[in-house]
Amino acid sequence: AKTPVKKMNFSNRGMTLEDDINASNDYYLANGIAVVHKKPTPVQIVDVHYPKRSAAVIKEAYFKQTSTTDYNGIYKGRYIDFEAKETQNPSSFPLKNFHTHQIEHMQAVMVQGAIAFVILRFTATEEIYLMKAEDLINYWDRMMSGGRKSIAKSEVEACSSSILLGFQPRIDYIKIIDQLYASYF
Amino acid sequence: AKTPVKKMNFSNRGMTLEDDINASNDYYLANGIAVVHKKPTPVQIVDVHYPKRSAAVIKEAYFKQTSTTDYNGIYKGRYIDFEAKETQNPSSFPLKNFHTHQIEHMQAVMVQGAIAFVILRFTATEEIYLMKAEDLINYWDRMMSGGRKSIAKSEVEACSSSILLGFQPRIDYIKIIDQLYASYF
Ligand SMILES: [Mg+2]
Ligand SMILES: [Mg+2]
Numbered sequence: 001a002k003t004p005v006k007k008m009n010f011s012n013r014g015m016t017l018e019d020d021i022n023a024s025n026d027y028y029l030a031n032g033i034a035v036v037h038k039k040p041t042p043v044q045i046v047d048v049h050y051p052k053r054s055a056a057v058i059k060e061a062y063f064k065q066t067s068t069t070d071y072n073g074i075y076k077g078r079y080i081d082f083e084a085k086e087t088q089n090p091s092s093f094p095l096k097n098f099h100t101h102q103i104e105h106m107q108a109v110m111v112q113g114a115i116a117f118v119i120l121r122f123t124a125t126e127e128i129y130l131m132k133a134e135d136l137i138n139y140w141d142r143m144m145s146g147g148r149k150s151i152a153k154s155e156v157e158a159c160s161s162s163i164l165l166g167f168q169p170r171i172d173y174i175k176i177i178d179q180l181y182a183s184y185f
Numbered sequence: 186a187k188t189p190v191k192k193m194n195f196s197n198r199g200m201t202l203e204d205d206i207n208a209s210n211d212y213y214l215a216n217g218i219a220v221v222h223k224k225p226t227p228v229q230i231v232d233v234h235y236p237k238r239s240a241a242v243i244k245e246a247y248f249k250q251t252s253t254t255d256y257n258g259i260y261k262g263r264y265i266d267f268e269a270k271e272t273q274n275p276s277s278f279p280l281k282n283f284h285t286h287q288i289e290h291m292q293a294v295m296v297q298g299a300i301a302f303v304i305l306r307f308t309a310t311e312e313i314y315l316m317k318a319e320d321l322i323n324y325w326d327r328m329m330s331g332g333r334k335s336i337a338k339s340e341v342e343a344c345s346s347s348i349l350l351g352f353q354p355r356i357d358y359i360k361i362i363d364q365l366y367a368s369y370f
Contacts, residue, residue, distance in 0.1 A: 035293045037253050042225035043243065058228065058246035068222050072257060074264035077298030081259075108220045113262030 024169035036073030090124040092150040106133040129160035209354035221258030275309040277335040291318040314345035
């Protein structure tokens with residue numbers, strides 16, 4: 001039996017945003033601007049078959065929860081680290097899109113001096129924002145102290161940088177990093 | 186039918202070295218020293234089942250070749266990137282342990298100012314060495330120009346730093362980074 005919600009999650013969630021970011025990373029790599037990769041989806045492999053004269057086939061495996069963010073890499077000597085998330089909610093960004101492990105990971109890399117942020121996309125309006133991890137963590141802490149479980153759209157707008165969709169690269173987050181972290185370079 | 190060589194590759198290759206490095210990374214993380222993670226094995230997922238009331242099961246998937254190294258992270262603000270490999274050959278380290286994509290990745294991150302290296306283990310003698318990516322690439326280029334397809338043990342010894350197995354962390358490669366890249370910090 002199939003669970004439609006989970007199926008949709010697997011096949012659609014984040015696809016467009018991820019594709020755009022992956023294409024942007026390809027552009028940065030090909031032009032020697034930055035080296036950033038999406039980490040593979042973590043999978044717990046249980047059973048593998050080894051047919052003669054053909055590739056090994058994984059016959060049983062399960063999705064594991066990731067303990068880090070999805071993207072990391074290097075730009076001008078600096079370690080950069082981010083997560084990309086979409087919401088269909090037009091008026092706020094639900095914090096359930098993030099896991100405790102990801103927040104802890106962002107805090108850990110920030111202590112080491114990382115450039116850490118999230119790329120948020122409101123699918124209804126196709127707006128994309130870059131929010132520093134420190135701001136995300138403030139809203140996360142507000143939730144943990146009993147506050148609202150989302151970031152109001154107006155709050156996102158107030159503390160984040162808007163990214164307009166471009167041609168090449170599609171999502172030019174490096175341009176925003178140059179502005180936000182100018183003192184780092 | 187099973188192919189014993191492939192099976193051994195999947196279940197044994199690098200296990201001990203990887204386990205030791207993962208444990209060392211756990212130690213660094215828990216003590217706020219560095220944040221380094223092994224990337225998940227890249228898998229091409231073809232078929233997923235969604236049973237009622239239980240986790241999604243991947244029913245068909247294939248191993249993909251990785252386009253990067255296995256480990257990256259941050260130490261004192263610097264991006265670090267490495268690959269770990271073992272050989273059973275007692276007298277030389279075969280370069281077939283590396284893929285062209287991994288060499289290209291190391292070159293790309295070095296251009297961005299990364300601390301890039303490989304951790305090599307000779308299983309016969311349990312010796313572990315840290316070799317800078319620039320040295321590995323020199324030996325790689327020698328092979329590509331028609332030279333030998335491996336690095337002689339004496340060459341490894343001459344250009345690398347020996348790492349003695351410890352208790353906590355098991356493989357203290359950060360100590361070597363402190364020595365080799367002192368000018369970076
Ligand atoms: Mg994700
Ligand atoms: Mg590997």
